[in-house]
Amino acid sequence: MRRSSGALAALVLVAGLVTAGCGSHGGAATPAEAAVDLSTLDVGPYKAEPGTWDKPRNTAQAIAMEAERLGNVVPLPSDIDPAFQYIGAQNSLVLTDDIKGSVISDFWKDDHFAEDGPGYAGGFATYARDDAHNNGTELLNAVLIFGTPDQAAAAATAYQARAFAAPATDGLGDTPDPAQPANEVVPIAKYPGAHAHWRPGQQAIFSWFAFRNFVVFTSVYGQDAIALHHADRAVLIDLVTHSLDAESAALQNYNSTPPDKLTDQPMDPDGMLNRTLERPKAATGEWVNPPGVYNARAALNFTDDQKGDKVWFERDGVDRFSDYGTRLYRTRDAAAALDARDELGGGSKHFKPSEAPKNLPAAICREYRGKELGTIRYYCAVNYGRYAAMSWSDQLLDAQQRISAQYAILVKAK
Known part of the structure; x- marks a missing residue:
């Protein structure tokens, strides 16, 4: 049955290496969010509007x-x-x-x-x-x-x-x-x-x-x-x-x-998927799981640093996680979201800082410089209110556009 091999299917690595940053670890006052003119953000081809997830379509x-x-x-x-x-x-x-x-x-x-x-x-x-x-x-x-x-x-x-x-x-x-x-x-x-x-x-x-x-x-x-x-x-x-x-x-x-009741169940009772960037149809092979919302414990199935991520999940009060065109985390409050952003996009041993998106001071980006094969190169993170999100791409501009669109969605979401 099982084929003896060094790893499972060769897929790009996102979860394992993107959550190893250095958070602010709380204790400091949360800086006021700078006013952002959403019309100046470069969102590229991405839809920068909240989604609508009601009941299953099929x-x-x-x-x-x-x-x-x-x-x-x-x-x-x-x-x-x-x-x-x-x-x-x-x-x-x-x-x-x-x-x-x-x-x-x-x-x-x-x-x-x-x-x-x-x-x-x-x-x-x-x-x-x-x-x-x-x-x-x-x-x-x-x-x-x-x-x-x-x-x-x-x-x-x-x-x-x-x-x-x-x-x-x-x-x-x-x-x-x-x-x-x-x-x-x-x-x-x-x-x-x-x-x-x-x-x-x-x-x-x-x-x-x-x-x-x-x-x-x-x-x-x-x-x-x-x-x-x-x-x-x-x-x-x-x-x-x-x-x-x-x-x-x-x-x-x-x-x-x-x-007989499956299609009557709400898909997004907490509004997480509504607040998460849609997946572009042109990049359908980039994801292996369908769009989903999970509690913090289940979210650890999607990371390769379960020990480390569990620490900051608990520290920041993460209670919901959505996996769609970006990854979105709902934290305890705005201060916790800032710390989560730093965990998702800050510097660490295998990453170096990269240029953040223009006109979006709440965002940070980094580049993977480790030796793990198949790992996506660029990651960006942003926080807004009690939410923190992460995007990724092998092209820096694409990662920047995704996180810019994600920020706009968070601002517009009710």
Whole structure:
């Protein structure tokens, strides 16, 4: 299933390296916001007007929003084991019509996903590793939503059965490798209903567990152990058990929206997406997750510095985060927003200051000068009221235009 590799899908890195600035850390009076003539800002091709997010326009959008609501509930990998705090480049965490193109697809492939899981209605995945360079162990958990508990139970059985029967590959692609050992069922003593298996001698496990109307898919993959031909099944079982402990506790009192009510749910009750820059249609390949709004805890799924970001999230009272054409954070107050802006756009070890947008004194920009391949080069940040936002681009002018448009939206939003 899992292809042994140094990293997940090669995507541009935004989350991991953009939130390592030096905030003002509070304590000082908040400077008065300078008056800005919005007509003088260079917003380029971007729409500098607040959006309108009411109810989903179609079922696909409703499923995506339901998946994001679930993301606010499920545990972080670091909640399961504090060692798992490194994210890296990854595919989509928001699961919509299929698992293809999602972070799951690097661990579990099922060309008959819909056939094996009737009643599926989206889900949310979390992923992290215990080594910054992916030389250790990876932990992935995904919660899939189904219409009924019976559908979830049937899907968990069917998913595992098909994966169990799949031939082993050479680890470099989909070429069958008859030299690999056959899959073997792995009992999870605390959760006898879990359907789990591994290939003896390989430090990897795959588990599907039905809980209420959800299926929890868990995979543990030891990059270093596999390379060194070392396997410890007890370690794998322990991580699956701890994962199911955390996931079942989080889901115990969570009620997913009934399928016939999905399109009636408000998409943006806090007005975060209304205040966030739209994504340009010309750059659709730049994002892997659909537009979404999350609480502060769920926002940590989108950063590779969970420890550091958690510190300033708590310090600045971050309670909402939106991911759209920019990233927008709602903080405690204006002073906290200024500190958040400095975290998002200030200088640090791997960044040097860059020219800020013209006529926008509240904005700052920086350039990435580190060695991480695939990382976007320029980042700009701005604050207004209790909000702080960040834009990014490989072209400085584009990053400046995005943050200028974002500022105008914040000023105009009611």
